[in-house]
Amino acid sequence: MKVINLLVGGPTAEWPEALKKGQIKGPWIGADRGNLRLIKLGINPTVAIGDFDSMSTDELKVVKQHVKDVRTFPARKDFTDTELLLMCAIRDYDPQIIRIYGATGGRIDHFLSNLFMVLEPRFRKYAERVKLIDDKNSIGFYLPGKHLIHKEPDKKYLAFVPLGGMHVSLSHVEYPLDHHWIGFPRSYSSNEFIGDYAKFSFDQNIMCVIQSKD
Amino acid sequence: MKVINLLVGGPTAEWPEALKKGQIKGPWIGADRGNLRLIKLGINPTVAIGDFDSMSTDELKVVKQHVKDVRTFPARKDFTDTELLLMCAIRDYDPQIIRIYGATGGRIDHFLSNLFMVLEPRFRKYAERVKLIDDKNSIGFYLPGKHLIHKEPDKKYLAFVPLGGMHVSLSHVEYPLDHHWIGFPRSYSSNEFIGDYAKFSFDQNIMCVIQSKD
The missing domain is CATH 3.40.50.10240 (Thiamin pyrophosphokinase, catalytic domain)
Structure with missing residues (x-):
């Protein structure tokens, strides 16, 4: 089974223990600061996606040192971070299972975007591949x-x-x-x-x- | 404006600061262990509702000492805790604003029950009175x-x-x-x-x- 893991921006408090310990094997696609968090856990994301606006120059340098494929999008965009990562995962990797971490906790509007995402016509047919996972x-x-x-x-x-x-x-x-x-x-x-x-x-x-x- | 506060069973980590400090004035209706939490904050709930199965005899005694109106329901019931509290609030107090705390965090199935509750025909007409509040x-x-x-x-x-x-x-x-x-x-x-x-x-x-x- 081809699995890919996505990390979006929810609070780390909701992460499963295995993720907090860096024990979940890749490949990983990270959103924005999530990439820094993965790198600190010893995980080099395969792709880093985001506007990276909230990162310092030094932080962005760290991401670029550890991730070969960094894709920058404008902050005001038509897709949520999770949607961008999901589109990337489907198009570039065609995985059977897409595990999304960091999709819960904190802002409820973000969680609901993640929950309802599979209702979008463009994602509907991939619904059965998607899992949102927290602790x-x-x-x-x-x-x-x-x-x-x-x-x-x-x-x-x-x-x-x-x-x-x-x-x-x-x-x-x-x-x-x-x-x-x-x-x-x-x-x-x-x-x-x-x-x-x-x-x-x-x-x-x-x-x-x-x-x-x- | 007649306001009533309901406390259901979500984790205290998601409570707003004012609630953690016991600064939110009543009347309060509490579910199960939520009543113990309120009592420890110096708040005596007006009504305590629940199956109280997970409480020790001593804990239940504390609740009965501080709450005049304790209503016991069986654990296997047709309504969620939040629904029971909401029905009690509407029937006994007819408030203009119903603030529900402890409705988020932890188990997502419980949060979604709380979120979708107002879609139920019996609650629909009260939808505009309900607010779910966390930090x-x-x-x-x-x-x-x-x-x-x-x-x-x-x-x-x-x-x-x-x-x-x-x-x-x-x-x-x-x-x-x-x-x-x-x-x-x-x-x-x-x-x-x-x-x-x-x-x-x-x-x-x-x-x-x-x-x-x-």
């Missing part, structure tokens, strides 16, 4: 159809979050549903796996699935 | 029509987050829009006030508006 949550996205997902060993809770109207069936979970109509975005929290996997199906829009722990 | 964000909700909102002095950024399809106009902001059609939930981040207020209008669904700071 307590792993957030995946699914297109209409039947799905089987596996329990992550360190997570306890399972939430189904329809991002638009849909008929939903859930099975192999604590609180199953059968062709249940949901008319608007809603978070069905605190469901749980009853074994190693769960099954679900739905007919339209995008389903966000969150595995989490306290 | 970096103030999140409000609006029903279709014309609106004027004021800049919060400590906030820099302004985001418009349509929670469903709508035609949107924005004015008195850095990035205006004119009858722009938005077909799905999306976060228009990093807009800014150009004065003390902004105006916006839209024709259907619910608009979430976030004022935030870094």
Whole structure:
């Protein structure tokens, strides 16, 4: 499985422990100051993307010493940082799995941009490749159809979050549903796996699935 | 203006400074352990609601000593804690403003339950009274029509987050829009006030508006 990791600008407090310790292998694409953070962890990003406006000349020099491919965009642009990184990842690497770190915490408007990004027509078909990951949550996205997902060993809770109207069936979970109509975005929290996997199906829009722990 | 404050179970790290210092006046309605936290800050909640399953007998005794109105619900219930508190606030106090603290941070599924709560038919008409507040964000909700909102002095950024399809106009902001059609939930981040207020209008669904700071 070809995996790529993206680091965007959320607070480091929300990073998973493995990332704080620099233990997550690349390739990495970093946004703005995220590149400095990765370099300090001993990770040289494959690509660094950003406006780099908030960095000092010395800091930018460090990034350029450690990253061969630095791409500068204007601060006032039509895409969020996460969208720029995702476009780069898809076009240049065509990965099967795109793990996005730094997408949660701090500013809620930024988190919601990241959460709703896969609803954009240009990203929709890649939705199932995208995972937003922090220290307590792993957030995946699914297109209409039947799905089987596996329990992550360190997570306890399972939430189904329809991002638009849909008929939903859930099975192999604590609180199953059968062709249940949901008319608007809603978070069905605190469901749980009853074994190693769960099954679900739905007919339209995008389903966000969150595995989490306290 | 009749204000009521609700405290739900998100991590204290996300609380605004004024709450951490116990400086936010009541009345307060607290969920579960939130009541203990308020009591330690010198605040006696008006109502304490929860299953109280995770509390020791001694802890529950403390809550009962400080709160006259303790309402116990089973752990496996049809409503989230936030929904229970909101129903209690509306029915018993009919406040104009309902400030919800502890609604962000930690588990994303819980945050999304809180965010999407106002889309529920039973809560929809109260949407404009609800504010989710943490240390970096103030999140409000609006029903279709014309609106004027004021800049919060400590906030820099302004985001418009349509929670469903709508035609949107924005004015008195850095990035205006004119009858722009938005077909799905999306976060228009990093807009800014150009004065003390902004105006916006839209024709259907619910608009979430976030004022935030870094």
